[in-house]
Amino acid sequence: MGRKDIGLLMLVLTVGAVVALINPRFLSAVNLANTANLIGLFGLFSIAEAFVIVTAGIELSVGSVIALLGVLFVDMVAQGVPWPVAALIVLALGAVIGLTHGWLITRLRLQPFVVTLCGLLIYRGIARFYTNDGTAGFTFGSHFPTLEYLTTGRTAGVPHSVVAFVIVAAGAWYLLHRTVFGRHLFAVGKNEEAARYSGINTSRVIVLAYILCAVLTALAAIFFAMYTRSVQPSSHGNFYELYAIAAAVLGGFSLRGGEGSIIGVCLGVVLLQELQNLVNLLGIPSSLNFAVMGSVILIGVIADTQFERFRTARRQAATRAAVDATSAKG
Amino acid sequence: MTHDPITLTLSGITKIYPGAVALDSVELGIRGGEVVGLVGENGAGKSTLMKVLGGTITADAGRITIDGVSHAALTPAQAAALGIAFVHQELNPFTNLDVAGNVLLGREIRRGRLGRIDRRAMSRKVAGILETLGTRFGPDDPVLGLSLADQQMIEIAKALSMDARLIILDEPTSSLTLSETERLLQVVCDLRARGAAVLFITHRLSEIEAVADRVVGLRDGRNAGGLPRDDITRDAMVRLMIGRDVKRVCQPLDHAPGKPVLEARGIRTEAFPERDVDLTLHGGEILGLAGLVGAGRSELARVLFGIDGARGGTITVNGHPLARQSVAEAIAAGVCLVPEDRKGQGLLLDFPICDNIALPSLSRLAPGGRLRPRAETALAEASRERLHIKASNLRRAVAELSGGNQQKVVLAKWLAMDPKVLIFDEPTRGIDVGSKAEVYALMRALADRGVAILMISSDMEEVIGVSDRVAVMCRGRIAGTLDRAKVSEEAILHLAVE
Numbered sequence: 001m002g003r004k005d006i007g008l009l010m011l012v013l014t015v016g017a018v019v020a021l022i023n024p025r026f027l028s029a030v031n032l033a034n035t036a037n038l039i040g041l042f043g044l045f046s047i048a049e050a051f052v053i054v055t056a057g058i059e060l061s062v063g064s065v066i067a068l069l070g071v072l073f074v075d076m077v078a079q080g081v082p083w084p085v086a087a088l089i090v091l092a093l094g095a096v097i098g099l100t101h102g103w104l105i106t107r108l109r110l111q112p113f114v115v116t117l118c119g120l121l122i123y124r125g126i127a128r129f130y131t132n133d134g135t136a137g138f139t140f141g142s143h144f145p146t147l148e149y150l151t152t153g154r155t156a157g158v159p160h161s162v163v164a165f166v167i168v169a170a171g172a173w174y175l176l177h178r179t180v181f182g183r184h185l186f187a188v189g190k191n192e193e194a195a196r197y198s199g200i201n202t203s204r205v206i207v208l209a210y211i212l213c214a215v216l217t218a219l220a221a222i223f224f225a226m227y228t229r230s231v232q233p234s235s236h237g238n239f240y241e242l243y244a245i246a247a248a249v250l251g252g253f254s255l256r257g258g259e260g261s262i263i264g265v266c267l268g269v270v271l272l273q274e275l276q277n278l279v280n281l282l283g284i285p286s287s288l289n290f291a292v293m294g295s296v297i298l299i300g301v302i303a304d305t306q307f308e309r310f311r312t313a314r315r316q317a318a319t320r321a322a323v324d325a326t327s328a329k330g
Numbered sequence: 331m332t333h334d335p336i337t338l339t340l341s342g343i344t345k346i347y348p349g350a351v352a353l354d355s356v357e358l359g360i361r362g363g364e365v366v367g368l369v370g371e372n373g374a375g376k377s378t379l380m381k382v383l384g385g386t387i388t389a390d391a392g393r394i395t396i397d398g399v400s401h402a403a404l405t406p407a408q409a410a411a412l413g414i415a416f417v418h419q420e421l422n423p424f425t426n427l428d429v430a431g432n433v434l435l436g437r438e439i440r441r442g443r444l445g446r447i448d449r450r451a452m453s454r455k456v457a458g459i460l461e462t463l464g465t466r467f468g469p470d471d472p473v474l475g476l477s478l479a480d481q482q483m484i485e486i487a488k489a490l491s492m493d494a495r496l497i498i499l500d501e502p503t504s505s506l507t508l509s510e511t512e513r514l515l516q517v518v519c520d521l522r523a524r525g526a527a528v529l530f531i532t533h534r535l536s537e538i539e540a541v542a543d544r545v546v547g548l549r550d551g552r553n554a555g556g557l558p559r560d561d562i563t564r565d566a567m568v569r570l571m572i573g574r575d576v577k578r579v580c581q582p583l584d585h586a587p588g589k590p591v592l593e594a595r596g597i598r599t600e601a602f603p604e605r606d607v608d609l610t611l612h613g614g615e616i617l618g619l620a621g622l623v624g625a626g627r628s629e630l631a632r633v634l635f636g637i638d639g640a641r642g643g644t645i646t647v648n649g650h651p652l653a654r655q656s657v658a659e660a661i662a663a664g665v666c667l668v669p670e671d672r673k674g675q676g677l678l679l680d681f682p683i684c685d686n687i688a689l690p691s692l693s694r695l696a697p698g699g700r701l702r703p704r705a706e707t708a709l710a711e712a713s714r715e716r717l718h719i720k721a722s723n724l725r726r727a728v729a730e731l732s733g734g735n736q737q738k739v740v741l742a743k744w745l746a747m748d749p750k751v752l753i754f755d756e757p758t759r760g761i762d763v764g765s766k767a768e769v770y771a772l773m774r775a776l777a778d779r780g781v782a783i784l785m786i787s788s789d790m791e792e793v794i795g796v797s798d799r800v801a802v803m804c805r806g807r808i809a810g811t812l813d814r815a816k817v818s819e820e821a822i823l824h825l826a827v828e
Contacts, residue, residue, distance in 0.1 A: 178700060179696075179699045179700055179701060180692045180693070180696045180699045180701060181699060182701075183689070183692060183701060186681075187681070187689060190678050190681065191674070191678050193674060193675050194675050194677060195678070195689075196637065197635075197637065197667065197675040197676065198657075198690050198743065199657045199660075199661040200658075200689075201656070258678075258680065
């Protein structure tokens with residue numbers, strides 16, 4: 001764990017302790033399980049976003065992809081397509097979306113912001129058109145025991161969304177921090193040109209990052225669709241991309257690329273859900289929800305940059321002192 | 331502001347940078363109705379002197395006297411107000427504006443209380459200027475699509491619109507065709523006839539022969555003498571530029587070079603699509619690639635390394651052709667590049683030293699794609715030993731190292747790949763004398779082990795002192811290749827200038 005991760009963990013624990021002290025209901029089994037479920041769901045696509053942000057890119061279509069693929073998944077399953085087939089189709093569509101974004105960004109040299117902003121509008125529009133702006137849902141009384149068990153069931157009280165989140169997080173941690181591909185992601189995000197001069201196929205790395213992001217988002221879409229059981233395409237997943245970006249930034253990812261850790265983004269997700277909970281449990285008007293989240297992120301980022309400046313200044317002073325000492329000797 | 335001819339004298343101009351004297355008591359005078367050619371090698375101090383004159387840098391000593399008024403330094407605004415205008419080598423027109431908008435940029439004619447831009451008045455004013463220049467385009471034409479020569483004319487029109495009395499042309503013809511150059515030289519003569527002073531900086535000595543009234547030479551930041559009108563010849567100018575004491579800084583090759591390793595045939599770069607480059611690099615030799623800035627040397631290096639695609643030609647390494655023109659392919663074939671821009675291209679500055687060294691070697695150090703930190707550390711430790719990298723901790727960011735040690739890290743990256751061809755682009759730019767000697771010794775040691783080395787350098791001392799053979803580029807082609815016995819500053823310069 002890096003220094004930033006430990007700092008964030010402290011913050012998570014502190015906020016948790018404060019909320020628990022003020023309102024003991026925070027620690028009730030029901031509340032913990034509900035919060036954990038949300039952490040799992042939001043964690044899946046926040047990790048997805050992190051893979052794109054580390055390459056100095058951005059993916060703004062996360063929420064719309066969750067809506068579109070959610071609609072398609074629910075509709076396919078409701079129409080009688082076996083759910084494993086439907087799930088594979090949805091994941092494959094995610095891969096196609098990621099491939100398209102990556103291709104537009106690397107081959108046609110479009111800006112990631114523009115490409116994925118258009119994606120945000122396009123997928124939302126298609127989702128609403130597909131259902132005639134109606135709600136996609138299962139027919140009354142229909143059940144899919146295996147699917148429901150896998151996505152919304154619990155094992156020993158732990159929601160399966162959390163299990164999925166932990167598995168994905170562990171895999172993502174390994175991929176980003178322990179493999180050559182992960183090292184290349186950081187290198188491309190830090191300085192694409194230098195990465196190219198080191199023999200890295202930078203376009204391929206970037207395209208893979210967008211594919212990975214979209215496939216994980218597709219997985220999140222399935223979990224969300226099963227959680228809500230009916231998908232209202234005009235509102236389902238709204239603002240989720242911003243939520244994911246916020247979690248990544250809280251977790252130490254720089255929008256300039258090349259920085260961040262999976263542990264950080266996971267803690268970021270936890271902190272955001274904690275804050276949501278805090279708003280609910282402390283009786284703060286829920287309309288202030290976003291304002292609280294925004295303020296905490298802003299304060300966190302300011303504190304982080306100030307610490308960083310302080311550390312850099314101290315390091316430079318130390319280097320200067322060392323240089324002075326050697327030159328005085330010589 | 332006066333319209334009388336200018337009288338300008340620079341005296342005792344000195345500019346010292348940490349570790350280098352850029353200008354040492356330089357004298358230069360010019361008056362209205364005169365064209366002065368300024369000649370000197372790369373790094374002789376021409377640009378620095380012009381920056382002092384333009385007010386973008388301040389000299390440490392010396393006076394600038396204009397029309398009898400002495401200044402210690404000028405600000406850019408002062409220089410402009412006194413009628414000094416620059417026409418730069420790099421053109422950056424605003425292609426979203428029309429010609430008049432570019433010429434009068436920042437000095438738009440306004441009218442009315444809201445300060446609305448008066449396009450018609452601007453157009454009229456610029457039309458008058460363009461007429462005197464005899465351009466083929468008008469004030470309302472879009473800039474997009476104009477040739478480089480026409481863009482240059484816009485720069486000159488801009489200077490005239492400011493009532494410039496001294497116009498400084500910095501390599502104005504480097505990208506122009508022959509007929510465009512002739513037109514520009516005609517404009518220079520017209521300007522002189524109108525009483526303006528023109529300071530003409532160029533590596534194309536024939537142009538100076540054609541228009542200059544006087545030549546001033548700079549060498550190593552000092553005055554190297556001058557030539558009056560009647561004595562201006564190509565040979566005399568080359569003599570002004572050279573004359574440095576150059577000694578070998580590196581042991582010469584003591585055996586015959588090996589067989590050809592890298593062969594490039596008919597390479598055409600994006601920058602010079604109609605020039606073919608042929609180059610053969612032998613194992614065990616250091617081939618110096620000399621030439622003036624902008625001759626196309628770095629472009630060639632980038633093509634050889636697969637960064638840029640070639641417009642044509644073939645590259646073979648030990649007889650195997652490089653087909654896909656990608657960096658990965660070049661590296662796999664054993665071709666590595668130590669780039670010119672160390673901080674932007676050579677290194678990931680915020681990454682640990684260790685990670686930088688290991689980056690290209692990861693496919694070998696991390697079988698199956700799983701990182702093996704211990705293997706990476708071992709490699710970095712071995713590199714530190716071998717190259718004497720002065721770093722207390724290999725986990726620290728490479729940005730914290732000195733320039734010389736950073737360059738060693740770049741080298742370490744490639745040495746770990748066991749290169750067959752190593753291309754250095756300006757290998758010792760911005761590094762200290764001690765590290766320079768180490769880099770040279772290392773180049774020789776690698777060559778002795780059979781590596782073919784191509785060294786691009788604008789430092790004459792380095793080219794002559796280190797190379798076994800020198801190829802000289804000029805305007806995108808190899809103007810000639812000199813064996814060691816024939817290598818001299820004079821011979822190189824004769825090939826490098828046109």
